[in-house]
Amino acid sequence: MSWSTLLNDVTYRDRPNNNAPNTTSPSNTITTADARSQISRARSYASTAATSVSISGDISSQLHGGYSHPLARAWQAERQLTKAMLMWPLFVTDNPDEEEIIPSLPGQKRVGLNKLVALLQPHIARGLKSVILFGVPLAPGCKDALGTAADDPQGPVISAIRLLRRAYPRLFIAADVCLCEYTSHGHCGILHEDGSLNNALSVDRISDVAMAYAEAGAHCVAPSDMNDGRIRAIKLKLIEAGIAHRVNLMSYAAKFSGCLYGPFRDAAGSAPSFGDRRCYQLPPGGRGLARRAITRDIAEGADIILVKPATQFLDIISDAKEIARDMPIAAYHVSGEYAMIHAAAKAGVFDLKTMAFEATEGILRAGANIVISYFTPNFLEWLET
Numbered sequence: 001m002s003w004s005t006l007l008n009d010v011t012y013r014d015r016p017n018n019n020a021p022n023t024t025s026p027s028n029t030i031t032t033a034d035a036r037s038q039i040s041r042a043r044s045y046a047s048t049a050a051t052s053v054s055i056s057g058d059i060s061s062q063l064h065g066g067y068s069h070p071l072a073r074a075w076q077a078e079r080q081l082t083k084a085m086l087m088w089p090l091f092v093t094d095n096p097d098e099e100e101i102i103p104s105l106p107g108q109k110r111v112g113l114n115k116l117v118a119l120l121q122p123h124i125a126r127g128l129k130s131v132i133l134f135g136v137p138l139a140p141g142c143k144d145a146l147g148t149a150a151d152d153p154q155g156p157v158i159s160a161i162r163l164l165r166r167a168y169p170r171l172f173i174a175a176d177v178c179l180c181e182y183t184s185h186g187h188c189g190i191l192h193e194d195g196s197l198n199n200a201l202s203v204d205r206i207s208d209v210a211m212a213y214a215e216a217g218a219h220c221v222a223p224s225d226m227n228d229g230r231i232r233a234i235k236l237k238l239i240e241a242g243i244a245h246r247v248n249l250m251s252y253a254a255k256f257s258g259c260l261y262g263p264f265r266d267a268a269g270s271a272p273s274f275g276d277r278r279c280y281q282l283p284p285g286g287r288g289l290a291r292r293a294i295t296r297d298i299a300e301g302a303d304i305i306l307v308k309p310a311t312q313f314l315d316i317i318s319d320a321k322e323i324a325r326d327m328p329i330a331a332y333h334v335s336g337e338y339a340m341i342h343a344a345a346k347a348g349v350f351d352l353k354t355m356a357f358e359a360t361e362g363i364l365r366a367g368a369n370i371v372i373s374y375f376t377p378n379f380l381e382w383l384e385t
């Protein structure tokens with residue numbers, strides 16, 4: 001939380017120190033019966049307050065003093081949100097001059113390589129520390145059954161990695177690894193003839209793509225495809241190529257299926273053309289399955305465990321922190337969560353900034369060390385002071 005938020009939020013400051021409950025009546029429409037009952041409650045309160053609080057000396061009931069000051073409220077959190085915890089998702093297209101607003105993700109843009117450095121500049125100046133790259137191939141006819149464009153050496157992700165390494169040497173660059181943006185069918189791997197995922201071929205292809213991003217200079221590769229065994233396959237290839245010591249492997253270990261990725265698929269053009277992702281992304285009720293996937297991916301060599309979505313899966317984040325207690329935990333506050341907060345704020349349900357902080361603090365409380373968030377540019381401003 002920013003200090004300005006804290007300081008603007010001084011509550012209870014003028015409250016009389018008599019420990020009385022709030023009995024302010026809402027309006028001048030109070031009825032006689034209401035008034036009578038309030039007076040009688042106040043009287044009975046007054047007759048007991050003096051004795052029950054000061055004479056019985058019930059010390060343990062007194063909490064307010066511990067958080068009456070804004071700074072003391074900040075101290076109640078185990079960890080404060082900092083700029084270093086935030087990773088910003090970026091959509092990079094193969095159309096070099098593109099800079100398009102993404103309607104489903106307010107404030108987010110799809111950018112081509114020629115616009116990328118300038119787009120990041122003000123955010124870097126404000127303290128942006130890391131990004132995660134998603135490729136958005138727009139060229140007609142570039143998608144095929146194998147997702148060939150994913151590791152095209154001239155493609156948007158590999159080019160963006162090279163460009164950003166040069167332009168911003170201190171920026172941490174992660175690359176999402178998946179095929180769904182690049183396959184003609186929109187699924188996250190290579191398919192059998194019956195339309196189901198061919199796990200063996202998919203893992204081989206996904207690990208090749210991860211290697212291509214790592215060799216181009218990505219600090220982190222993050223497979224989001226959910227094929228079984230991909231963490232191990234990627235780690236082995238990294239070791240074989242002699243670059244395992246400089247590449248962080250972030251596993252989307254607990255990635256749940258559901259409706260919260262809609263705006264992303266819109267932005268990335270990665271919606272499946274048939275069926276859904278329920279045979280590889282986890283069923284929302286599958287807490288045990290998530291724990292098994294986390295345990296497995298630790299054993300396969302993951303460096304960071306990621307949980308996704310975030311708000312609806314706080315128990316899973318806390319499970320991840322317990323199971324992978326010696327590793328950083330990342331939470332992806334996904335497109336649908338972001339879009340939902342924007343829509344509700346626009347409808348007047350709540351204030352955008354307040355909600356963004358509440359959601360993100362919940363994610364931290366659950367145990368995340370890294371938050372992948374479309375609110376990153378906002379937080380960089382809000383945390384300024």
Ligand SMILES: NCc1[nH]cc(CCC(=O)O)c1CC(=O)O
Nearest residue numbers: 178180224260261264334335336
């Ligand atoms: N597999 C690709 C991928 N990587 C991250 C997201 C979702 C991110 C978001 O919704 O913000 C997706 C979409 C999906 O699995 O359908």
Ligand SMILES: [Zn+2]
Nearest residue numbers: 178179180188
């Ligand atoms: Zn995918």
Ligand SMILES: [Zn+2]
Nearest residue numbers: 197198199200
């Ligand atoms: Zn098979």
